[in-house]
Amino acid sequence: MERITAWLKAAEAKLDDMGKPAWIAAMVVGFIVVWPLGLAILFYMIWSGRMGKLGKRNRGFGRKAFIPTGNYAFDAYREETLRRLEDEQAAFEQFLEKLRQAKDQSEFEQFMDKRHRPSPPPAPDMDDAVPA
DSSP: OHHHHHHHHHHHHHHHHHHHHHHHHHHHHHHOHHHHHHHHHHHHHHHHTSSSSSSSTTTTSSGGGOOOOOHHHHHHHHHHHHHHHHHHHHHHHHHHHHHHHHHHHHHHHHHHHHHOOOOOOOOGGGGOOOOO
């Protein structure tokens, strides 16, 4: 599953680098090959804001973020900072995945404990009690 996610993220980044025409071409090819794939790409483009001028991803880090400024020191600093942030994002996503796995494991163990715990004997019914 991680390979698929990584591949999809890489494909998304590649399409973002190529711009909106690449997204539209991918959608058209998706419709030609398997129509639900084209429909899924269309919905993703609408949901992510890639159909408008200022999509969610293009507000801060669009193609302009990677255009060289001509100042080599600044460009190197920017590249290193972006690489570091991407590494931190990946580490954080791994951390969240481990938290989800730990939570799932804990919930499963609670379920199994409740399921295998012997049920207490039924309480005596007060209506059946004989007056003393």
